Each structure stands twice: as structure tokens, then as C-alpha cells.
Amino acid sequence: MSGSLTIAGLGPGADDLITPQVADALAEATDVVGYIPYVARIAPRLGLTLHSSDNRVELDRARHALEMASKGHRVVVVSSGDPGVFAMASAVFEAVEAGPPHWRALNIQVLPGITAMLAAAARVGAPLGHDFCAINLSDNLKPWALIEKRLRLAAEADFAMAFYNPRSRARPEGFARALDILNETCGDTRPVIFARAVSTVDETVRIVTLPEARPDMADMRTMVLVGSAATRLIPRTGTAFVYTPRSVSV
Structure with a gap:
């Protein structure tokens, strides 16, 4: 055989x-x-x-x-x-x-x-509709210094971002530091989506602004999506629509 x-x-x-x-x-x-x-x-x-x-x-x-x-x-x-x-x-x-x-x-x-990233994005609209990057926040296989460097560079480049493995009980401080870096670098109220256990019976989706985001909003089953400066939120009854336009004004 x-x-x-x-x-x-x-x-x-x-x-x-x-x-x-x-x-x-x-x-x-x-x-x-x-x-x-x-x-x-x-x-x-x-x-x-x-x-x-x-x-x-x-x-x-x-x-x-x-x-x-x-x-x-x-x-x-x-x-x-x-x-x-x-x-x-x-x-x-x-x-x-x-x-x-x-x-x-x-x-x-x-x-x-x-992917969880794409399933989470689809739940709220199109937050990854323009350039974006995905970063695994676990430091099991790479040093935190490298994660921090990539976070800063991605924020400076104004990518929308998708975070895998944001926060575990063994390393709760990593995501807190990630949020500090984003607030320091971005300095705005772009939307942050916390999508937990998407497509399962345990699914929850929460949208907040970057300054409102807290470490305890995420765990290892949560996909965190952070918009770029261009990402828009459309309020409505129920979960808002979030999208990033396909074009960028210079």
C-alpha cells in the first residue's frame, strides 16, 4: 500500500x-x-x-x-x-x-x-479589507523582544493586525504589554475586536476602542483584531459593522 x-x-x-x-x-x-x-x-x-x-x-x-x-x-x-x-x-x-x-x-x-482570523473578521464585516499582518503573541517559540519589535513596526506602518494566542494564564503580562505598545504608538481610538470561539456555541464578539481594550478581554480562545487608522465602524442595532476601505488617501 x-x-x-x-x-x-x-x-x-x-x-x-x-x-x-x-x-x-x-x-x-x-x-x-x-x-x-x-x-x-x-x-x-x-x-x-x-x-x-x-x-x-x-x-x-x-x-x-x-x-x-x-x-x-x-x-x-x-x-x-x-x-x-x-x-x-x-x-x-x-x-x-x-x-x-x-x-x-x-x-x-x-x-x-x-482561519480563526478570517472567521473573526467575517463576523464583523471587513476589518482586514486592506493591508494587514498576523502576529502570534505566544513567546513559546520566539523571544518576547522579537514580538515587541514586530508590534511596534506593524503599528508604525499602520497595518490592521490580527493577534493569535493573545493571553494565557501562564503569561498574562504579554498582552497587557502589547496593548501598551499599541496605545503608545497609535495614539487613537481605532476599533479592537475580541472574537472568542468563533463559529462555536461559546462564540462571543466584542468591539471596543483601543484605549478601552483591556488584557482580561482576551484568552487563548480569543482572536484579537486591531484596525488601522483608516478602519471605520458603522453603528447599528446589534453588532456594529467594521471595515477597512480598500483605498488609502495620501
Whole structure:
């Protein structure tokens, strides 16, 4: 049997946001590999083995998947959102580069998914409608000094911004410092969107101005979107519309 490795994105949470491509790959898989809560989203069935592991063993998980694929298994490595956005695709290719030569000959494909960033933006309109950047605020894999540098430069360049992993119980001070940097650099009342658990039953969406944003408004399930100076808010009954115009006046 010829093995394969598919790296798939499960989207932001709702089953109907999983792409047909990903659903087909999961239906044909012999093994699914991933972080515990993501693997828990996969329904057990005859002929499928589920391999779940902790969030800090990405390279071990990737090597395990590659080894199974090299033995003829049809393996799907799952991530939430899109596998190429702060997720498992990079870990798999890092393992391939450092691993045995036969891994490079494997049939490996990446199937995109709807990111939390895009799902959160869609909930309020089009806050990422012009130039934007995405920054992971976790310092598990990079130093805080680098995060701070990128925050300042992005704010000075007036990008709209999307923040992944803004605040955890282990490092609550990071997001507080990020908000300080944004207030120091931007100095305006641009909108900030706190979108938690988008597309799930736990979803909440809150829009505040930058000076009103507080660290305790976010946790690890929250996507934080910060507008640029051009981002507009349209008040209405219910959640306001937020959008960033496609053109910029100089």
C-alpha cells in the first residue's frame, strides 16, 4: 500500500466550515494525528486510528506521522484553522528537512482551511479589507523582544493586525504589554475586536476602542483584531459593522 501524508485545516470550529477536500481526506485516512482537542473533533470509525498528543510536541507529532506514512498508512495531520498559519504544516516540513531522505519522496499535500482570523473578521464585516499582518503573541517559540519589535513596526506602518494566542494564564503580562505598545504608538481610538470561539456555541464578539481594550478581554480562545487608522465602524442595532476601505488617501 502506498502511504500518504495530508496536512489539513479543520477551520475555526463549526463542522460546516470544514472544506469538502478536508472531509474527503479524513474519510480516506487510516490515521489522524494532532493536538488533543483537534483530534477529538474527528468521529471514530472502523479502520481509523486516532493519535492525539499535547500541544508542545509538534515535531514529535510530525515525525510520528511521517514514519507512519512511510510504512504505507494514509495519515492526516489536523490543525485548527489553516494548517499553514501558526500550525502543523511548518512542523511537518521542518521534520522532513531534518529527517531521513525517504521522507522527501512521500506523497505530502497541504489542504487549506478557514482561519480563526478570517472567521473573526467575517463576523464583523471587513476589518482586514486592506493591508494587514498576523502576529502570534505566544513567546513559546520566539523571544518576547522579537514580538515587541514586530508590534511596534506593524503599528508604525499602520497595518490592521490580527493577534493569535493573545493571553494565557501562564503569561498574562504579554498582552497587557502589547496593548501598551499599541496605545503608545497609535495614539487613537481605532476599533479592537475580541472574537472568542468563533463559529462555536461559546462564540462571543466584542468591539471596543483601543484605549478601552483591556488584557482580561482576551484568552487563548480569543482572536484579537486591531484596525488601522483608516478602519471605520458603522453603528447599528446589534453588532456594529467594521471595515477597512480598500483605498488609502495620501
